[in-house]
Amino acid sequence: MQSFFETSLSGTPVAVTLDVGLRASGASYLERAEPIRPIWERPIVRRTVLMFLVVACASGAQGLNAQERHTRQVHLGPQLSYGSSSKLGLGGRLHANLRSPDRLVIIGAFDWFFPDEGPDDSRTYWELNGNVAYRFKIEGTTAVAPYAGGGLNIAHSSRRSEGGGDGSSHTDLGVNLLGGTLFGSGPVLPFFELRVELAGGEQFVLTGGVLF
Secondary structure (H helix, E strand, O other): EEEEEEEEEEEEEEEEEEEEEOOOOOOOOOHOOOOOOHHOOOHHHHHHHHHHHHHHHHHHHHOOHHHHHHHHHHEEEEEEEEEEOOEEEEEEEEEEEEOOOOOOEEEEEEEEEOOOOOHHHHHHEEEEEEEEEEEEOOOOOOOOEEEEEEEEEEEEEEEEOOOOOOOOEEEEEEEEEEEEEEEEEOOEEEEEEEEEEEEEEOOOOEEEEEEE
């Protein structure tokens, strides 16, 4: 099901597509984005977003002793991702452990990717993900905590031509399937995750990072 919304930015028509479900086309999401100069493409905005994530993660860890970090329900941290279509990405993550049922965790994450750009155009791509996962218990150890789950994926891609031609922007909603592992039981928790995006970003994403 698709719905199209027509709007304008500085007098230039912009087509925004909201697409829920699997696409029949085999082309990746980034490849379908037509060559816009949205606000997200401005270098100052990129630096501000990344700086905000770093500061937020550092602030969440600062002032907490090891025991507080180990027992608290919410963890924050930076992450590094690599998408099969979007390439390298930087972002931040939140893990919120539910008290009941106690083995469920809510995972929120934002990634700003740096996709390949052609000689005559530039691309912007970011993803926002919200997932719910179940943490499996391994008898005899707390140092490894695998989890699996799913959720929603919002993917935004835009392209503009350096020659001043028309550009376009697409925002799509999709579904995630994911699995990963948390390592350790101390104040710092490294993690690794594989995510499959059905619609939305339509790619495989490997993510690693640390939680505090």
